[in-house]
Amino acid sequence: MKSLNVDPRLLRRLEDAEVRLPEVDSELASPEVLSNPERLKDLGRERARLDKIVTVSRELRAAVEGHDGAAELLEEADDPEMKGLAEEELSVLSERIEQLALQVRELLIPPDPLEDRAAVVEIRAGAGGDEAGLFASDILRMYRRFAERNRLSIDLMSLSEGIPGSIKEVIFTVRGSGAYGRLRYESGVHRVQRVPATESQGRVHTSAATVAVLPEAEEVDLQIDANDLRIDVYRSSGPGGQSVNTTDSAVRITHLPTKLVVTCQDEKSQHKNKAKAMKVLRSRLLDRMIAEREAERARERKTQVGTGDRSAKIRTYNFPQGRVTDHRIGLTLHQLGAVLDGSLDELISSLRLAEEQERLGADE
Numbered sequence: 001m002k003s004l005n006v007d008p009r010l011l012r013r014l015e016d017a018e019v020r021l022p023e024v025d026s027e028l029a030s031p032e033v034l035s036n037p038e039r040l041k042d043l044g045r046e047r048a049r050l051d052k053i054v055t056v057s058r059e060l061r062a063a064v065e066g067h068d069g070a071a072e073l074l075e076e077a078d079d080p081e082m083k084g085l086a087e088e089e090l091s092v093l094s095e096r097i098e099q100l101a102l103q104v105r106e107l108l109i110p111p112d113p114l115e116d117r118a119a120v121v122e123i124r125a126g127a128g129g130d131e132a133g134l135f136a137s138d139i140l141r142m143y144r145r146f147a148e149r150n151r152l153s154i155d156l157m158s159l160s161e162g163i164p165g166s167i168k169e170v171i172f173t174v175r176g177s178g179a180y181g182r183l184r185y186e187s188g189v190h191r192v193q194r195v196p197a198t199e200s201q202g203r204v205h206t207s208a209a210t211v212a213v214l215p216e217a218e219e220v221d222l223q224i225d226a227n228d229l230r231i232d233v234y235r236s237s238g239p240g241g242q243s244v245n246t247t248d249s250a251v252r253i254t255h256l257p258t259k260l261v262v263t264c265q266d267e268k269s270q271h272k273n274k275a276k277a278m279k280v281l282r283s284r285l286l287d288r289m290i291a292e293r294e295a296e297r298a299r300e301r302k303t304q305v306g307t308g309d310r311s312a313k314i315r316t317y318n319f320p321q322g323r324v325t326d327h328r329i330g331l332t333l334h335q336l337g338a339v340l341d342g343s344l345d346e347l348i349s350s351l352r353l354a355e356e357q358e359r360l361g362a363d364e
Contacts, residue, residue: 006064006101013108014057021050045111053107060100067093106349109356114290115181118216119174120157120283125167126189128207131196133166135317136209138340139190140170143183145342152176157276158264171280173216180215185351186344187213188314195319204320208313215290217282222289224282230254233270253277260284315347329354 024047033039070093074086123139125132147154158171174183191208199205232252250265251273262284264277316325317336324339324347325332331350333339339347 006060006097010101010105010108014053014060014104017050017053017108018057021047021054024050049107049111053104056100056104056107060097060104063093063096063100067097102353105353105356109352112181112184114215115178117180118176119180119183120171120214120216120280121174121183121186122169122171122212122214123167124169124210125162126208126210128192128205130163130166131192131205132207132209133162133168134196135190135192135207136167136170137165138192139209139211140167140172142340142342142344143172143174143186146183146344147174147176147342149342150176150182152179156266157280158266173279180213182344182348183213184215185213185348186211186314188312190315190317191313192317193319194317212287214283214287216279217286222282222285224255224278224285228256230256231274249273251277253281255281255285258285258288260288326351 024043027033028040028043028047033043067090070086070089074083074090077083077086121143123136123143125136128135144154146152153175155173155175156170157173158169160168160170162168174180189208189210191206193204193206195202196205196207230253232254234250234252249268249270250263251270252261252263253274254261260281262277262281264273264280267273267276312328314326314328316327317340318325319336321334322336323332323334324336326347329350331347333346335343335346
């Protein structure tokens with residue numbers, strides 16, 4: 001199947017999928033696999049994914065063949081009516097080929113083994129004073145609306161507030177199908193350009209908030225030696241119930257080898273605070289391992305899509321112009337209100353496709 005409309009690297013990937021599907025079917029029928037539940041489960045998932053790829057691949061092949069036939073007819077036809085029909089068919093098939101190529105690119109993106117994990121999201125106000133805290137609150141609302149739109153649930157783990165309506169730091173867990181897989185591209189520095197409510201001169205200010213998205217870690221992912229931990233307890237501060245400020249319920253855990261520090265004081269129970277703090281610590285350690293692998297892989301690529309670099313400015317929300325720009329892929333959307341209301345699908349899909357494009361380039 002050859003066409004100027006279809007990337008030949010993409011076609012090679014599709015051919016690989018078509019070859020792999022019968023191999024998987026053969027493996028699934030073997031006694032060794034049938035007696036191994038874990039292997040059976042993995043191959044079942046692979047087959048379901050390959051089946052979708054091959055189905056769309058065949059549709060794409062048929063569309064390209066139809067396009068080639070229409071182009072040949074247009075070249076050979078003398079009758080104006082026939083030429084008009086051929087041109088119309090070429091237009092329809094060109095659009096169809098473009099749609100199918102986009103669809104198959106998304107299907108070819110290798111599933112992240114952590115895709116369906118819950119996501120631990122940390123938002124912190126950055127440069128910009130009170131305005132940064134207000135922006136951090138806007139970012140929190142954006143992810144809450146995104147969760148509602150996608151039937152995901154949010155479990156608040158820790159919240160430190162500033163002036164009314166602002167946030168210094170918040171940590172929460174997002175649970176549901178594909179939670180981490182969808183949110184992992186949000187890690188980095190988010191920048192806002194707008195006129196703060198407190199600005200009397202009408203000047204545009206620039207503020208920032210940092211976002212870290214970590215896969216929720218399970219105990220089987222990594223073992224933490226108790227000797228590597230220093231656990232301190234102290235009295236909680238800030239608003240709370242009657243007993244919050246009168247008992248040593250707050251917990252601070254320091255992981256000595258990495259110097260990572262996690263605190264939790266939202267619960268009245270010291271045990272609950274310790275359990276939450278350990279969850280966050282375990283997720284940060286797993287994320288650290290993943291980030292090191294991603295950074296190594298990124299050194300071989302041109303961009304930083306998907307590396308989760310916390311110091312990288314990834315996105316700007318420009319209020320005067322009503323636009324959102326993702327700097328990693330140079331994508332600008334004039335849909336600021338919709339994005340801040342949780343409509344992140346176009347951004348996430350574009351980032352996933354950019355990562356797959358890098359992978360196609362690396363395969364050359």
